[in-house]
Amino acid sequence: MITKEEIIQKTNEALKKEFELTDAQLVPTARLKDDLGLDSLDAVDMIVVLEQQFGVVLRQGYDMRSMVTLNDLYNFIEHLAQEHKA
Amino acid sequence: MRDTSGKVVITGMGAVSPFGAGVEALWNGLAAGTGCMHTVPELEALPMVKTKVAATVPEMDFSYIPRQARRSMSRMAFYAYAAAQEALRQAGYTTPPDGLGFFMGSTLNSISVWLKITAQCQANHLELIKTSDFLQIMNHSPLATVAQALKINGPSVGAAGACATGLxxxxxxxxxxxxxxxxxxxxGGTEEYHPMFSACFDVMQATSYNFNDAPSQACRPFDKDRTGLVASEGCGLLFLEREEDARARGAVILGEIIGFASNTDTENIAYPSAATLQACMQAALDDAHLQPRQVDVLNxxxxxxxxxxxxxxxxAYQVFGPHIRTNSLKGALGHSMGxxxxxxxxxxxxxLQKQFLLPTQNLHEPDERCGALDYITSGTAGKxxxxLKNSFAIGGNNCSLLLRRVP
Structure with missing residues (x-):
């Protein structure tokens, strides 16, 4: 099973590349919209990118409005990973 | 009732071409006449394709365009963004004036982005297509994305007419x-090169193939040794406004447009008829209330x-007779299509500004079938x-535009 650290590392790697972000910006408390500058179009592209990165379907349980911080995103992916395992 | 008596002038110009970014680079490259054509490895790898040469925009860094604008732009939109900024700046604007209209198109959309999406389709992975990829292949993608990026808020209306698109x-x-x-x-118009363009024109027997070893000599308009075009790319945009408005705000007037005409050749989708081209040029003259003898140069x-x-x-001979000075810039620039x-x-x-007439590069001996026009074969200072500028397209779309010098 994928660990939380691996989720964070793989998520950050994908976001850095897709949205031209830096390591310094990618702290768990960073707000996707206000701190990282990701808008609604970025949010939908982000799911496509993360699905490719993790090889799992994320879009079905994904509620953009509930995803405020990077940590919310990590937790969402972790939750799906646990469900997938169960 | 709208006043239609005013003159329409040009107060800004922007260019990205195989000679680099900017109007000055375009002029310097055209005046030098060489340097932008090169062999294309993808074409060299295809024995069945005779042409091996193209002219492409040199590698440029467009990372200065904000990411959220850039994410939805194909390469031809990058060119248009840079050209639009240059034209606006020359017209005296740091941001577009309210209500500015935007007229721009291309022959095709970004083939490289299309191929990326097609690969995902063929692999049955439609779910991997990003919204920003889709936005790059919309028919009006460069028009829409540049308008969004620069906040051009008037009507944005892009006509697509292949090689006549810009005009x-x-x-x-x-x-x-x-x-x-x-x-x-x-x-104006924008275009990005892909070897597919060369291959398709090659099938139509419309490409240059006998100077593959000397790319700068490959495109030879009107020359007896020509075999066809050299595909290229870039973007040109011009800022137009009423003369009285330009003068009122102190803008520098670069030139005037005094007439325009367009018609469609319905005889054949790919092979132009002289009669229809003649009619188009004549209609432009009529639009400008000019006699043929008043035109100094046919571009x-x-x-x-x-x-x-x-x-x-x-x-042209039918319209102007033998004394019209005539040049084509594609010998140096290639055919940047849209x-x-x-x-x-x-x-x-x-x-017109410099009173210097650019040559038709590589025109050494006119094809006797090309009539007895007064071809400009070397750069010439002259009044x-x-x-009259022509653009004709596959599809039968013909356009002629008349420009006048503003002293």
Whole structure:
């Protein structure tokens, strides 16, 4: 099973590349919209990118409005990973 | 009732071409006549494709475009963004004026992005297509994304007419401003090269193939040794407005558009008829209330194809007789397709400003079938007040535009 650290590392790697972000910006408390500058179009592209990165379907349980911080995103992916395992 | 009596002038120009970024680079490259054509590895790897040469925009860093604008832009939109900024700056604007119209199109959309999406489709992975990829292949993608990025908030209306696209959009912008529908318009065309263009024209026997070892000599409009065109790319945009508005705000007037015409050749989708080209040029003269003898220079479409150059030169002879000074810029620039009409109009405006007539590069001995026009074969200082610019497209779309020098 994928660990939380691996989720964070793989998520950050994908976001850095897709949205031209830096390591310094990618702290768990960073707000996707206000701190990282990701808008609604970025949010939908982000799911496509993360699905490719993790090889799992994320879009079905994904509620953009509930995803405020990077940590919310990590937790969402972790939750799906646990469900997938169960 | 709208006032249609005003003159339409050009107050800004922007270019990205195989000679680099900017109008100055375009002029310097055209004046030097060499340096932008090169062999293409993808074509060299295809034995069945005879042409091996193209002219492409040098590698440029567009990372200065904000990411959220850039994410939805294909390469041809990058070119358009840079050209639009240059044209706006020259017109005296740091941001577009309110209500600015935007007329721009291309022959095709980004083939490289299409291929990326097609690969995902073929692999049955439609779910991997990003929204920002889709936005890059919309028919009006460069128009929409550049308008969004620069906040151009007037009508954005992109006409697509293959190789006549640039001049067609200039004509539409001219009519929109002339009619009083718009106060100002940014107009032209953009295109990005892909080897597919060369391969498709090659099948049509319309490419240059006998100078693959000397790329700078490959495109030879009107020359007896020509075999066809050299595909290229870029973007040209011109800022148009009423003369009285330009003078009122102290803008520098670069030139004037005094007439435009367009018609459609329905005889054949790919092979132009001299009669229809003649009618198009004559209609532009009529639009400007000019006699043929008042035109100093014909800036021909002349791509260097066997049939097209003959048809255009014969049509020009019928309109102007043998004394019209004639040049084609494609010998140096290649055929930038949807961008060509606008890029070459920019060069025409510069010829009028500088009173220097650019040569038809590689025209050493005119094909006797190309009539007895007064071909300009070397750069020449000379008086010229009016230029007629032609653009003709596969599909039968013909356009002619008349430019006048503003002292």
């Amino acid at each position: 067609m959009n200039l004509g539409l912008g001219y009519m929109a401003v002339k009619s009083g529908w718009l106060k100002q318009a940014l107009c 021909a479409h002349a791509t260097g194809t066997l049939i097209g150059d003959i048809a255009e030169s014969r049509a 961008a060509s009409g606008a890029l070459e109009t920019i060069a025409c405006v510069q010829m 010229a007040d009016i230029i």
